[in-house]
Amino acid sequence: MKARGVRQWTRDLAMGTRFAFTGGREGWVRVLLTAVGVGLGVALLLLTAAIPSALTARHDRETARTDITYSDNQVAKADNTLIVANVGTTYREKDVRGRQLEPEGPRAPLPPGVDKFPAPGEMVVSPALDELLKSDSGKLLRERLPYRTVGTIGEPGLIGSAELAFYAGGEGLAPKVNGGMVVRIDKFGDPLPSSEPMDPVLILLVVVMFVVLLTPVGVFIAAAVRFGGERRDRRLAALRLVGSDSRMTRRIAAGEALAGAVVGLGFGTVFFLIGREIAGSVEVLDVSVFPSYMNPSPGLAALVALAVPAAAVLVTLLALRGVVIEPLGVVRSARPARRRLWWRLLLPLGGLAMLYPMIGQGRENGDFNQYLVIGGVILLLVGITALLPWVVEAVVARLGSGPVAWQLAVRRLQLSSGTAARMVNGIAVAVAGAIALQMLFAGVEDDFTTVSQNDLTRAQMQVPLPSGTPLAPAAEKLERTKGVRHVLALSEGYLGDSRTDPEHSNGFTVGDCAALREVATLPSCRDGDVFAVTGVDYDTDTEELAKPGQTLYMDPSYSDSPRSREIAWTVPKGLKQAKASQDPTGQYRGGFLITPSALPAKATPTVDGQLYLSLDESVPDVHEYVRNTAAGISPFADPFLWTSSERSERYTSIRTGLFVGATCVLFLIGASLLVSQLEQLRERKKLLSALVAFGTRRRTLSLSVLWQTAIPISLGLLLASTVGLTLGSVLLKMASTPVRVDWASMLQMTGIGAAVVVVVTLLSLPPLLRLMRPDGLRTE
Template sequence: MIRRWAGDLALGMRLALGGGGARTALVRLALTAAGVGLGVAVLLTATSVPHLLGARDDRASSRVLAPGALAADVDPVYAVTRNDEFRGRGLQGYLVQATGTRLPAAPGVDRLPRPGEMVLSPALAELLGSPDGELLRRRLDQRVIGTIGDAGLTGPNELFFYVGSDTVTRQPDATLVSRFGYESSHRPLSSLELLLVVVGATTCLVPVFVFVVTSTRLAAAARDRRLAALRLVGADRGQVHRIAAGEALLGAFAGLLVGLALFQLIRVLVPRITVDAFRGGLFGTDVVPDWRLGVPALLALPLLACAAAVFALRLVVIEPLGVERRGTRTRRKLAWRLFPAVVGGALLLTGLGGDGADNPSVIVGVVFVLTAVPLVLPWVVERVAGLLGGGSPAWLLAVRRLQLDSATAARLVSGVAVVLAGSIALQGVYARVESERPAPREIRVLASYYATSVPDGEAFTAALRALPGLGAVPVRTSAMIETASGERASVVVEDCPGLRARAGVTDCRDGDVYAATTYRGYVPEPGDRLWFSELRRIARAAVPQWTVPAVHRVPMSGEGAPELVVTPAALATASGVGLTVNATLPDAGPDLVERVRNVVGWNGSVYSLGTGRDSTSALITRVLSVGSVLVLLFVAGSLLVAAWEQLRERRRSLAALAANGVGRGVLARSLVWQLAIPVAVAVLVAVPAGLVLDWLVLTFVVHRPMTADVPSIALLTATAVAAVLFVTALTLPALWRTTNLENLREE
C-alpha cells in the first residue's frame, strides 16, 4: 500500500510539472512556489528572532565592565562608560587607563588603547572619515590603532569606541576592572509588553498560514480537469485525492526551496538596514532560525498544503466522463465558522491556565480569534454578493462573478482582513502601553563635567558660556566629602557674591565653609581631615585629601539655596579635588549640543532629559513596526500572485468577452469592483473583530480599560484599502494581455 501511495504522489508531481502543457505547468508551479516561498521566508525570519536578540545580548554582555575580584595575571585598567549621542545616533564606548602592560582582553579588540590612542567600530571610523563627522572629530582626535571586530559589537552600524585616557581616575564613575563581560540578567516583560509581543507575533504569522493554504489552491480548475481525465482512465476517488496531494506537495517543496533562497537573501540584506529599527543594526549571521520552532513550521507547511488540496475536493464530483460535475450548490454554514472565535473568546474571558499575558491560553485565544476572520469572511462575502443588484456593465460583471465564486474573492482578501484585525488590536494594546508611560518632562540638556580643581571647573564654565546662546546658562559645582568613619555629605562650591545673591548670606569670607542652620546632616568641624568620596573609592587614597577650615552656621534663604557650602579658597590647600560641574541647558539645536559635548570632552557627559523611552518597550515597538511592514508587503505580494493566477485561469472567458465587444475599460472596472467589494466586506469584518480582540485582551487578560483610537483605526483601514487598490492597478497590464484573442485557443 505504501508503494501505491508513493506512486500516486509521484504521479501527481509529474502532472504538476507537465499537465496542461509544459509552459503552463511551469507558470502554475512558479506561482504556487512563490506564494509558499514567501510564507517560508517569513516563518524562518520570525523563528530567527529569539536567536537574533540572544546573540545581540550575548555580545553586549561580553563587553560589559566586570568589577569584582582582580585577576593576578592581568594588570587592571581604570574604565568608565560613556553613553553619548551624535546627531540622534547612539554613541557608546569606554575610556580606559592602563595600570601596567598586561592589559585585559576586550571582545573584538586586539589590544586596549593607551592615552592618545583609540579603537573604533567600522561604522564609527567611517563616520569620522566623512564630512558629517566634522564636529565629532574634535572629540575623537586620538590616533586610531585598530577597529572592533564583530564579537565586540551588537550590530554592524553601531558607533562604539575604546579611547585611551590619562584622566579616567579623576572621574567619579570610574571602575577598576581586570576583565570584560558577565552573564547579564534581564527584567521580565510587563504584562502589557508581553501582550504586545503576543498580539504582534500572531498578527504577523497567521496571514502566512492563510496564504500558504491559498497558494496550494491556485489553478484549481485546471487541476480538476486533469483529475477528471485520470478518472476516465480508471483512477478511483482515493487515487484522485492522493494525486491532488502530490501536485500540492510538489508546489510546497518548490516553495520550501524558494523560501530558503529568499531567507538567504534576507540574511544578506539585513546588515544593510540603516534605519533606527535596531540601534546599531543587525548582523546577518545572527539571523538563524530556532530549530525547535523552524523545523516544526517547515514540516507543517507541506502537510498543510496537502490537507488544503484534498479538502478543496470535498464539494467537487469528478466523474470518468472527463468533465467536472458539482453537486447541488448549497449556502455556506456559519455555525462552524464561528467556532474558533467562540473558543478563542472563551479562553481570553476565562484565562484558563493562569492569569496575565504569560498564560499560554492567551496565545491560543488570540490565534483562534484571528483565525476566525478568514473563516467567517467567505460566508459574509457570499451573503453580501447575493444582495447586490443591477448597475453598470462593469458592476454587473463583477457582481455576477462574485455570486458564482465568492470563495475565491474571499480568499484573495483574507490575508488583508487578518492583518487589519490584528493591527487594530495591536494598536489598542500599544496605545494602552503609551498611556501608562510617565508624561515626558520638559526637554533639556544636562552637561556634567568632572573637574580636578576649582580653576579647572571655572575654565569649563567660561568655555561653556562662550558658546552662542549660553552666556547666562546656570552652573552648579558640587562634591561629595567623606570622613574616616564613612560619614558623607554633599557640598556645593559657591563664591561669596553668589552666596549672597542666592542664599541671602550677608557675612561671607572666601576660604570658609558655611552650613544652613536648618541642615540636619553631617557638618564638618574645623580641622577635620576628609576625602573626596569618589576619588577615594577609585584611587584608594590612604591620606586625607582636605583639611576643613573655619565652619559657620548661617541662615540661608531663597529658592534652591544650598545647605552645605564650600567657598573656592577653602579648597586651595586640598591635595586632590573631585568636583562635578552641572549645567542645565535649554533645548538646543543638534550642532550646539555637539559643541557642548566637545567642550565637556571625555571629562564628563551630556544627556538629553525628557526624550528617553523605556528601552524594552521601544525595542518591542520597533520590532513589531518592522514586522508589520514586512507582513503588509507579504500580504500585498501574495494578493498580487493570487490575482495574476486568477487572470491566467480566466483568460478564455475574458478573451471571449473582449471578442464580443466588451471594452477593456469595462473589464478593468469590473476587476476593480471584484476586489473592492470583498475588501469592503473584509473591512466590515476585520474592524469589529480587531476591536473585540482588543477589548478581550485588555479587559480580561491585563485588566486595563479599552479606549478606541478612531484616527489610528481609520489610518490602518485606509492603508489596507490602498494596498489592495495598488495591487489591483498592478494587475491591469496582465489584463490587457489576457484579453488577446489568441487566448481563445485551446492549450
C-alpha cells in the first residue's frame, strides 16, 4: 500500500511538471517568473553559505604570509634567513601593507605570491596598488614610495582583490632588527596563531545576524513558488472536471511548483556564479575577496539543493489546504472565511518562550544556547508572515469610500488580501530583523568601544620616530609641511636605579622648554635644566630616584629582554621640581623632564621621538602631506590619526559583515518585489484592459496600483517595527544591557524599506502602461 502511494505521488508530481512545460506560452512565463524568484533566493543562500569559507580563506592567507609577530624569540642569522621591515602606510584612510625585504642567504624564504626578491630601490605591488599608482588619484602616494615597480604580487600573497600591498628591496636592515618593526625570520607564517576565545555577546551577534539575513530569503522563496496562483487555480478546476480528485489535483499543483523550483535552482546557480565573479571585483566597506574564496561547503550546497524543491512542494500543499477546488471553479473566488488570530500568535509567543530562559545571561555565564537563539528568532520573524495577512484583512475590511483609485485599490485588497500580504512579507521580515539587530548593535557598542583620552584640540596626528632619529630636524621638516600649524616634539625613555632589573624605575621626557610646558607646570626653564615631576598619584618611584648626586641608568636591562645600553647618568644637584599637567594624550607624565643639553650624548639612541601635530583640517589631503614628509624622514615613521574612540576589531568586522549582507538582502528584496509586482500585473492584464476600454483613466489605474502597494507595505512596516522593537529588547536583556531604542536607526530601516517599495513601484509603471490597452481583451 505504501509503495502504491509513493508511485501515485511520483506520477502526479511528474504530471504537474509536464503541465508546467507543456502549457504553452502562459506555462513558460509562469515557470520563468517562479524560476527567477527562486533563483535570486538560491543565489543569495549560496553566497551566504560561501561567506564562512571566504572568511576562512582570508584568514589562512593572512596567516600564511605573517612575518612580524612582535616575538622576543629572535632567529639567528643564517643562509636561510630574511630580514623583514614593516614600512606600511595609510593613504586616504585605506591601509597600504608594505614590507622591505633583505635576504641574508640563498635559501631565504620568499613571501607567498612573489617569484623573486626585489632589489633595493625596486618593489612588487598588488594589482590594486599598481592601478592606484598609475592613476591621477595616486599622485601623493607615488611621492611616498621611492621604488620602481618591477612586478606584481600573485593571488596567494593577497587576502583580497582590492588589497593595497607591496614588497620593496631593503639593505642595511640588520642593525635595526628589534623584534618589532624589523625582524629576522626563516619562514613565513604565524607560529602561534591567536586562540583567544570569542566574546559570548559577539557570538550572539553573529548568530542573530545570520538568522536575520537568511529568514527573509526563505520567505521570498516561499512566495516565489506561488507565482501565478490565480491562473493555476483555474487550471486545477479543469483537472477536477476531467476526473481527478482533490488530493491528486493538489499533488499536480505541487508538481508545477516543483518544476519552477528546479529550474530556479539552475537560475540560482548561474546567478551565484555571476555574483561570485562580481564579488571578486568590488570592495564593500574595505573588504574584498577573490572569486576562488566564494565556495560554499558541499554539505550546505546539497542542503540548499534539497530544501528548495521540498519547500516548493510543502508550501504549495499548505497553500491549497484552505482552497476548495471544484469542477466548475475555485471557491477562493467567493468571499473567503475570516482568518483566525489565535494560532498566528503562537509563533511569536513560542519564539519569546525560547528566548526567555537566556534573559540576563550576559557574558558572565558562558555562551548562549545557539539552538534556542536560532529557533526563537526564527519563530518571531516568521510570526510576521502569519500575522500580516490577518492584519491586512482586518484593516482593509474597514476601509471605506474615497476617490476612484482608492476604491479600486481597496476592493482589490478586500478580494485578495492574502496575495498583497505575501508580496510584502519578505520586506517586513527583513525590516523587523534589521531593527532588532540595530538595537542590539547600538546597545552593546559601548562595551566594545574604548573612549580615547587624546586631546583633539591640541593635536590631531602623532608621528612616532624610530630610536636614534634626530628629533629637531624631523620637527622642522614637519613644521614646513603644508597644512601643519604646530609641532610638539618630545622624546621618551626609561631609567632605573641599577643596570639590570632595577628596583625603582620611571620614564623621562626630553624636550625644549616650550615643549616641556605642554606636559608640566615649570617654575622657570632654560636649556640645561632637569625637573623631577610631582603630582602624579600612581608615581611612587620618582621620589626614590630624584636624589641629587645619585647614579641612575638610562635604558636599563631586564632579565627577559637584555638588549639595552645601560647608560649611566647622575642626577644633577640643581634638580628642579615641576608639577604634572595633562599632556596632549590626556596622561600625566611622572619621572623626569630633561632639556636637550642635559641629556648625555650617548643616550640619544635610547630615546624614542614623538611628534604631536596640530593641523589645518581645511587643507585637502593634509594627512597625506604629513605622511609623505614622515616617509622622507624615515620609512619606519608611521603617522597615525587621533580619534575620539576606538572599536574592537572583531566587533567592527561583524558589523561590516552585517552591512555587506544587508546590502545583498536589500537587492533581493527589490528584485523579488519587482518580479512579484510584474506577475500580479500579468494576472490582471484582461481586467486592466477592460477598465481602460470602459473609459477609466490611466492615471486612476496607476494610482490604484500605488495604493495597492502602499497600504499593505505601511501595515507591514508597522508590524515589523513592533516585532523588531520586541525582539531587540529581548536580545538586549539577554546581553544584560539596558534597553534603549535607537529611534534614528529604526526610522532609517523603515525608510529604506519604504524606499525599496517606491522604487519597485516606479519600475513597474512602464509595463503597467503597456498592459492598459483595450486590445489586451483580444483572445485566441
